[in-house]
Amino acid sequence: MRRREQARVLGILVVLVLLAAIGVGGWYFFIYMKSPQYxxxxxxxxxxxxxxxxxDRYADATGPILGFIGMASMAMGGGxxxxxxxxxxxxxxxxFGQTQSYEVKSLSVEGETARAQVTLKVxxxxxxxxxxxxxxxxxVEGQWKVAVEPTLAGSFNEFVPNAVRQQMIRRIRQLAGNPMVQSMVAPQxxxxxxEIEKYPQLRDFLKSAGLL
Structure with missing residues (x-):
């Protein structure tokens, strides 16, 4: 009788463990894998x-500002x-360095946009x-992706060191002195x-370079 009772308890425990495993697996595959954190x-x-x-699967590198940056990079000889x-x-x-480690400090979601505070050790x-x-x-089409344009434009000063920004400003000013370059850049x-006005750091950089 005692052995039968022990077997019954063991059976219940096995069922509970299996249910917990199924629950965790279901959460991981159906919730976490579809989250911005993932x-x-x-x-x-x-x-x-x-x-x-x-x-490329988890990044969206589209947008008018990125198009302009690509054009400017080519004009500056960056390909x-x-x-x-x-x-x-x-x-x-x-x-600009090599990322050694990173840590996601926090992440908030509002509708179909998420913002994550991340620390990079470079x-x-x-x-x-x-x-x-x-x-x-x-x-993007039902899948969370890192939006490269607002990430870069919104944290421009974090990603581009001050010394590099100053070099870029000097180079842009030199190029902007060329009437042909001006005629190409101004309409762009x-x-x-x-769009630029949404991002103060990028806006101020472009103003310093004489483009705004």
Missing amino acids: ALNQFLDAAKAGDTERV GMDPITLIFPGYKSAE AAPSGEVTMNPTYVLRK INSIRS
Whole structure:
């Protein structure tokens, strides 16, 4: 009788463990994997590992400001720069340093937009640097992705060191003195001015460079 009771208790425990495992598995596959937290972690892990396919899967690198930055990069002799290299130091290029570690401090969701406070520890030429940007995520066709444009434009000063910004300002001013360059840049800037105004750091940088 006692042995039968023990077997019954053991059976109940096994069932409870199985139900808990199913619950955790269901939460992971049906809730967590569809969350902005999961998408951000996938993006950061992939960027650190240099996994371009997975980075592209979890990033949305579209937008008028990114189009302008790409054009400006080519005009400055930088070629077709991948804007994702600017929001994760060490991805494809170690020009601004190499990300050693990262930590997601907080994440808030409002509708189909999420904002995450992230700390990056970066090994830069001048020594270890701590960056504290805000990564913006948006739902694109039902999937959460890192929105590169608002992430870069919103935390421009975090991602681009001051010394680099000053170099860029000097270079842009030199180029802007060319009438042909001015005729190309002015219409582009005017067409996206309303978008630029949403991001004070980028706006102030462009003003310092004489483009606004």
